[in-house]
Amino acid sequence: MPHLGKKAPGPAWWATPRVLQQLRRDPIALHRKMHDRYGDVVRISFGFSCAYMLRRPEHAGHVLRDNHTNYDKKNFDYRILKAIVGEGLLTSNGEIWRRQRRLIQPAFQRERTEALVPLMVERTEEMLARWRDAGDAARDISRDMARLALEVVTQALFGINAGESAAEIGDAFRALSRRAMDRYGVLASVLGFLPTPGNLRAKEARRRLRAVVEKLIAERRRRPPGGDLLSKLLEARDEESGRAMSEQQLRDEVTTLLLAGYETTANALSWTFYLLSEHPETARGVEAEVDRVLGGQAISVKAVPNLNLCRAVLQESMRLYPPAWVVSRSAIEEDVIGGYAIDKRALVVVGIYDTHRLPDVWPEPEKFDPGRFLNSHRGPAPFAYYPFGGGPRMCIGAGFAELETICILSTMAQKCRLRLVPDQTVQPEALITLRPRGGLRMTVEWR
Secondary structure, eight states, X not given: OOTTOBOOOOOOGGGHHHHHHHHHHOHHHHHHHHHHHHOSEEEEEETTEEEEEEOXXXXXXXXXXXXXXXXXXXXXXXXXXXXXXXXXXXXXXXXXXXXXXXXXXXXXXXXXXXXXXXXXXXXXXXXXXXXXXXXXXXXXXXXXXXXXXXXXXXXXXXXXXXXXXXXXXXXXXXXXXXXXXXXXXXXXXXXXXXXXXXXXXXXXXXXXXXXXXXHHHHHXXXXXXXXXXXXXXXXXXXXXXXXXOOHHHHHHHHHHHHHHHHHHHHHHHHHHHHHHHHOHHHHXXXXXXXXXXXXXXXXXXXXXXXXXXXXHXXXXXXXXXXXXXXXXXXXXXXXXXXXXXXXXXXXXXXXXXXXXXXXXXXXXXXXXXXXXXHSOSSOSOTTTSOTTXXXXXXXXXXXXXXXXXXXXXXXXXXXXXXXXXXXXXOOEEESSSEEETTOOEEEEEEO
């Protein structure tokens, strides 16, 4: 252990089973409890290994940017995620990650992303047309946003209209996300290979997801090559061997891009519409801005910079409910953070949700106040706000997601407003991403 660092405070080793059970039941509450009791750096022992929970912006910056070469993704969290998406861009390390990042990066260049604005608008308007046809019944907005985001990402990145497959993809990811959290239970982590009902459901969800991904790939192969990302993945050849990407690697990358490409957008929009429903004055301000800037026309790339309140609302929504609520790494070598020793190969968990609610960083942190992002010319300090992570492994699709959410929000604000169904308890469910627990039932009021 580094001689300059002292041992971080935390619960006694014998309390670990209880901590794991609390983590499984309510991870957000556990994080808050640990930090309130022990401070900004918390050590949790797991026998011969340990984990550290962090929440300060400077600590996040140290792990994700300043000393990122000492931290990789070879840990329990990413082993669980690999069971869902395989060895894709999100979970890979080293040269595999660098090669895939170089290959995928061009698909998210600004010019390509901006060219997708008409597609984003078209898919949103198609969804609104379905809503009109369905009548006045309350809708689960979280499911609608998931389907919409999946339709956009499959068309934008793969040149394919997912159609009815979007619902199946979303259902499979939801089932696997819930099962992933179960693995943090003491018995579940030990008996994860047994044919229990939960394990069998997860196996079936993985089978359905793989079948849909293979169907998407096969459909794209039947069409002429194009400029979409999936075409580029199919055409890619290894620089040394000249071999094409293996079927397994191709499936893993497509699955990863599906998950990353829709989860962030769907959850960010769901929470945004919830917050606007709870704050009608801000919702009216968004409608007024959209009417003034767009003048009844579809959003264009040129109009995006002028939608300042829309952008601030989305940013404040992702501050309160960051879709990726934590990010984890494993320490390759010993380190010191905040004066505390970090063990070699220890799991380091950076709480984005916790950072975004620090009262000394964000005054009245529980309050929904888009003005935080309107009135600050310099913006928040580094790693005070990082819903897409940070450093070299920052989300590759951050710009895509930001543009997509502002296009969808502005298009919907032109046509309708959403109202939360009364007597509904809205709580975040911290799975792989931060979702509204049990969905988000809302009614549509047409403008």
